[in-house]
Amino acid sequence: ARSIRIGVVSGITPSSGESVSAAWLGYLLPLSLGSWNPSYRQLAGTEPDTMTVGQKTVAWGKKCNTFSQVAGMNFTERGFVAGGAYLYFDVTFGIDWVTTNVQTAVLQVLSADTKVPFSDGGGVLLKSIVKGVLNMAAANGILDASSIDVTVPKVADISSTDKGNRNFPNVNFKARLLGAVNTVQINGTVAF
DSSP: OOOOBOOBOOSSOHHHHHHHHHHHHHHHTTSOTTSOOSTTOOOTTOOOBOOOHHHHHHHHHTTOBEEEEETTEEEEEOOBOBSSSSSBHHHHHHHHHHHHHHHHHHHHHHHHSSOOOSSHHHHHHHHHHHHHHHHHHHHTTSBOGGGOEEEOOOGGGSOHHHHHTTOOOOOEEEOOBOOOOOOOOOOOOOOO
16 A cells, blocks of 8 residues: 555644644544545544635645635545545545455465366356455445446466466456536526
């Protein structure tokens, strides 16, 4: 798993930003992965920063998060990850969860069985292991269950080099992140 820095903008002192980060992690990490969105979290024991919309826009443009008061409520906004391949904290955690659990599940089947045969049946077994992890990710709210697709090649289509090296290639999957809503566009008309 990659390390994650959470950039929180604080207008006062570095320790203020650290206490917001600690409160934020303390709020999120006990929750089940996939059940939370890091944005709009009210944090205990912390004071919000006073920020203008312009200051927030600059912070968000730099992929920083804010903790401020809006409409009388103190909450976090955005949930960005500072650096890294993925934009949001929950997405980064979710993809790390999928990666780790697919690798672990395949390793467990390779080490638990006397042998996974290099056959179409072995390919079906590997496919079912990967799909099982992806289905768990969907049940946990990380992936959209309707988007999960896992494919494995027929053994007849695998090169003799891969067969000789005992490498079962191209176990591929596609899935869509479930994601979360951070903003809403509402259009309406009021008339007499």
